[in-house]
Amino acid sequence: MNNSLIEISQLSKIYDMGGNNVVHALQDVNLTISQGEYVAIMGPSGSGKSTLMNILGCLDTPTSGHYMFRGTDVSQLDDDSLSAMRNKEIGFIFQNFNLLPKLSAVQNVELPLMYAGVPLRERRERAIEALASVQLAERKEHHPGELSGGQRQRVAIARALVTRPGILLADEPTGALDSKTSVEIMQLFHELHEQGNTIIVITHDPNVGSYAHRKITIHDGRISSDALNENITRVAMKS
Amino acid sequence: MQYTENIQIALGGLTDHKFRSFLTMLGIIFGVASVITMLSIGEGAKREAIAKYKDLGVNNIIVREKNLSDSELEEVRARFSPGLSLADAENILAVVPGVDKTVSQAEKTMELKFADKSVRSTVIGVTPGYTDILNYTVREGSFLTEGQYDGRQKVCVLGAGTAHTLFGKASPVGQMVKMGDQWLEVVGVLASKTVFTETVGELAARDLNTDVFIPLTTYLDRFPRDRALDSEIRQITVHVTESERLMETSRLVTQILDRHHWGNQDYNIVIPYELLKQEEKERQIYNFLLGAIAAISLIVGGIGIMNIMLATVMERTREIGIRRAIGARKRDIMAQFVTESVVISITGGLIGVVLGITLSLVVTLFTDITTYIRLYSIVIAFTFSVLVGICFGYLPAKNAANLKPVDSIRYE
Numbered sequence: 329m330n331n332s333l334i335e336i337s338q339l340s341k342i343y344d345m346g347g348n349n350v351v352h353a354l355q356d357v358n359l360t361i362s363q364g365e366y367v368a369i370m371g372p373s374g375s376g377k378s379t380l381m382n383i384l385g386c387l388d389t390p391t392s393g394h395y396m397f398r399g400t401d402v403s404q405l406d407d408d409s410l411s412a413m414r415n416k417e418i419g420f421i422f423q424n425f426n427l428l429p430k431l432s433a434v435q436n437v438e439l440p441l442m443y444a445g446v447p448l449r450e451r452r453e454r455a456i457e458a459l460a461s462v463q464l465a466e467r468k469e470h471h472p473g474e475l476s477g478g479q480r481q482r483v484a485i486a487r488a489l490v491t492r493p494g495i496l497l498a499d500e501p502t503g504a505l506d507s508k509t510s511v512e513i514m515q516l517f518h519e520l521h522e523q524g525n526t527i528i529v530i531t532h533d534p535n536v537g538s539y540a541h542r543k544i545t546i547h548d549g550r551i552s553s554d555a556l557n558e559n560i561t562r563v564a565m566k567s
Numbered sequence: 568m569q570y571t572e573n574i575q576i577a578l579g580g581l582t583d584h585k586f587r588s589f590l591t592m593l594g595i596i597f598g599v600a601s602v603i604t605m606l607s608i609g610e611g612a613k614r615e616a617i618a619k620y621k622d623l624g625v626n627n628i629i630v631r632e633k634n635l636s637d638s639e640l641e642e643v644r645a646r647f648s649p650g651l652s653l654a655d656a657e658n659i660l661a662v663v664p665g666v667d668k669t670v671s672q673a674e675k676t677m678e679l680k681f682a683d684k685s686v687r688s689t690v691i692g693v694t695p696g697y698t699d700i701l702n703y704t705v706r707e708g709s710f711l712t713e714g715q716y717d718g719r720q721k722v723c724v725l726g727a728g729t730a731h732t733l734f735g736k737a738s739p740v741g742q743m744v745k746m747g748d749q750w751l752e753v754v755g756v757l758a759s760k761t762v763f764t765e766t767v768g769e770l771a772a773r774d775l776n777t778d779v780f781i782p783l784t785t786y787l788d789r790f791p792r793d794r795a796l797d798s799e800i801r802q803i804t805v806h807v808t809e810s811e812r813l814m815e816t817s818r819l820v821t822q823i824l825d826r827h828h829w830g831n832q833d834y835n836i837v838i839p840y841e842l843l844k845q846e847e848k849e850r851q852i853y854n855f856l857l858g859a860i861a862a863i864s865l866i867v868g869g870i871g872i873m874n875i876m877l878a879t880v881m882e883r884t885r886e887i888g889i890r891r892a893i894g895a896r897k898r899d900i901m902a903q904f905v906t907e908s909v910v911i912s913i914t915g916g917l918i919g920v921v922l923g924i925t926l927s928l929v930v931t932l933f934t935d936i937t938t939y940i941r942l943y944s945i946v947i948a949f950t951f952s953v954l955v956g957i958c959f960g961y962l963p964a965k966n967a968a969n970l971k972p973v974d975s976i977r978y979e
Contacts, residue, residue: 387892387973408896414972415894426889426976430579442569443894487893 333494333526334361334384339393341379341549353379355549357393361495361528366521368540368557369530376549378499381530385420385497386413398494415443419488419496423503425480427472427487434459434468437487444491458486462516478509485516489525496520498529502536514539518563539563573903577910580879591875592915594868595955599919599948600926601864605857606944607927609850611937616846622702622760622775623839628805628817630655630824632798632834640796648831650798653783655827656694659805663819668806670697673786675793679779680745681733688729688779690746692786700806708740708755715754716782721789723751727759728776749789751781798833813838865951868915869959876908876963880970887967888975897968904967908960909953916952920945 341354353376361367371377382388383395386402389410395402397417405413420426427436437455446454459465462482472480481501488496498517502510518539521527531537538561545553581588623629632651635643643650656669674691695713697703703710706727715722723744730739730753739753760775787799807816817836824834880887887900923945927938 382973385892387976388971408898411891411894411896414892420892422976426885426892428886428889430583439890440893442572443890443896443899491894 331363332360333363333365333398334359335394335396336360337394337396339383339390339395341376341383341388342391352549354383354390357549357551359544359551359554361526364521364524364526366517366527366539366541367529367544368537368542369528369544369546370532370534370537371546372532375546377530377532377546379549380546381497381499381528384495384528385418386410411443415440416491417494419491419493421481421484421488421496421498421501423500425472425477425484425504427480427483429472432469432471433464433475433483433486436472436483437490440487440491454490455486458490459483461489462486476509477505478512481505481509481513482516485513485520489520495526495528498527500531500533500536501529502533503531510536514561515563535561569899569902570906573906574910576903577907580907581910581914587875588911588914591871591911592868592918594864594871595912595915595952596868596919596922598861598865598868598955599916599952600923602858602861602948602951603920603923603940603944604926604930604938605861606854606947607923607938607940608930608936609854609857610939610941610944611931612850613847614939615937616843616850620839620843623837624700624702624804624806625840625843626807626810626813627700627839628807628813628820629837629839630803630805630820630834631837632801633832635833637794640794643828643831643833644796646829646831648828648833650796650828651801651803651834652799653694655824656800656803658823658827659803659820662823663805663816665807665809665812665816666805667808668696668700670694670700670804670806671783671800672697672802672804673783673800674802675790677746677790679729679733681739681742684733686729686732686777688726688746688777689773690723690779690781690786690790692781692783692790694783697780700804703760704758706756706758707738708753710755711780711782716784719784719788720782721749721751721785722754722781724755724757724780725753726757726776726778728774729779730756746779747790751785810840813840861948862951865955868952869912869955872908872911872956873959873963875911876904876960877966879907880904880963880967883967884970884975884978887970888972888978891970891972892976900968900970901964904964905957905960908963909956912952912956912960913949916949919952920949923948 336357336359339354339357340352343351343353345351357380369377369380379388383390390403393403397413402413428439434452434455437458438451441451441454456465456468459468462485464479464482464486467475467479472483475483502513505513514536517527517529529536529540537543538557538559541557541560543555543557544551630651653671656671660666660669670693672691672693674689676687677690679686679688693711695711695716698710710724711722725739733739733744734742739756742753743750744753805816805820807813817838821836890900924940927940930936931938
């Protein structure tokens with residue numbers, strides 16, 4: 329078995345806007361991502377990168393083509409199986425964090441485990457463990473409203489990590505953060521990658537993209553370039 | 568599954584929007600409260616009716632002489648009717664199958680005196696076996712015996728009210744009371760009975776507690792008839808072994824009496840059981856109406872819940888998107904929102920139960936309507952409120968579950 333985690337072939341997504349107005353958000357995309365890669369998917373707004381992210385994250389299904397995840401054809405799965413895929417294999421990190429405001433940090437992190445059917449005690453232990461891995465163990469009882477933007481994003485990262493997913497899928501992860509906090513988050517991504525996580529970052533920001541080891545650029549629904557990053561931004565390791 | 572979490576979420580939502588939740592529940596609260604109150608009023612009326620008819624005996628046919636004016640009385644006598652008599656009672660017992668006992672009574676209102684106290688009572692002369700077929704309980708002493716009847720003894724049994732007026736708390740048994748110009752010895756006192764507040768068939772409403780019973784033999788010996796033409800007795804109570812045959816039996820009784828009274832309709836027949844059934848039928852219609860009103864208010868309450876739940880789902884589209892993105896299945900979202908509406912309806916139901924019980928008590932306290940809360944009415948009302956929560960929560964929950972994750976996660 330080869331070590332490719334994701335294999336996308338001939339993938340298209342067409343939105344029917346009514347009338348004869350049809351939008352080709354993605355056209356004949358072919359893409360392979362291997363275990364342990366750190367990939368940035370870049371492109372201007374409207375290029376189709378969000379659509380690609382939705383499909384990669386099993387939030388949406390392609391109009392045609394195939395999306396194989398660990399050998400499973402995701403495009404053929406029903407809604408429950410897609411939910412299970414999102415739960416077990418995808419760790420989402422969003423631009424606006426998407427934490428539930430009424431739950432504490434640790435409850436937010438527990439949530440994916442609840443849907444996975446993990447018993448309460450184990451859930452709590454693993455959630456605290458995940459929070460500890462983003463240095464937020466002591467803030468576990470805080471609600472998102474009581475945390476800074478960077479801390480909220482770290483809670484969201486802990487939530488993404490807690491199910492030990494196949495990929496971390498980050499959509500503009502620093503879009504709502506100041507530059508200093510952004511660097512901290514990118515540093516955390518670097519560490520996570522070092523620990524063996526597969527990371528896909530979707531961004532229009534070249535700075536964010538520059539941390540990744542491989543850059544894929546999308547234009548008008550097609551991959552226009554796919555190359556290793558010659559110029560990886562080195563992360564200043566904390567002492 | 569995550570029942571605990573869902574209930575926590577629902578309770579959290581409830582306490583976050585207290586006023587809104589209260590308004591949402593209002594329909595359910597009133598629905599449940601009205602179901603319980605109405606059923607308790609219905610049940611109270613039913614129990615009152617049953618108690619009333621039980622006093623008259625559900626296996627009895629009551630033959631009672633009409634209240635005739637002097638001229639009417641003369642007319643029926645002129646047409647050969649001898650009026651009700653002990654012979655009629657004997658005939659009925661001998662001829663009509665299924666009749667195992669009859670008791671006869673004559674009565675008149677008299678002044679009773681003991682020491683310096685006096686009271687107006689209905690003095691009733693009865694044949695033995697009276698307490699076998701009519702519902703009387705002796706509180707003290709004993710009821711009239713066959714020996715006292717055959718011996719034409721001057722003894723009496725007092726109703727609770729009369730005993731109280733004449734003797735207060737002291738025991739009347741063994742004392743002599745004066746009625747008319749006769750002195751009679753008290754041998755027993757009856758337990759207190761419910762007061763007739765309404766006319767039953769042809770029987771006028773009256774307070775049974777002021778009755779005084781003496782042997783019919785003594786009565787006929789010692790007390791002259793008010794009018795020369797008055798009948799021997801006023802009432803015959805016919806006891807039938809099977810209550811299913813009351814109607815046939817009463818037809819036979821009528822035939823016999825018609826023959827002996829030469830076709831004169833100088834008596835009425837009252838069948839308490841038939842009246843009870845008839846009253847029950849009327850009450851059923853009334854109960855059905857009340858039930859329908861209560862059901863409508865529960866449905867209106869349900870619509871209120873549905874309305875709020877639809878708004879809640881809209882409001883929480885983003886949350887639904889987040890939950891879906893991290894792995895919630897459609898049915899998890901369904902369960903979450905159905906739980907929420909059920910929690911609202913259960914809370915409303917509980918408040919409604921408390922309110923309903925309170926209202927029933929208030930009705931009993933401040934009006935003369937009797938209420939009686941039966942457990943089943945609480946169970947019915949509560950079950951309905953839960954069902955309303957499930958039914959009217961279903962559509963909003965379905966909407967929530969069917970939101971597309973990709974759209975809802977970016978919903979602003």
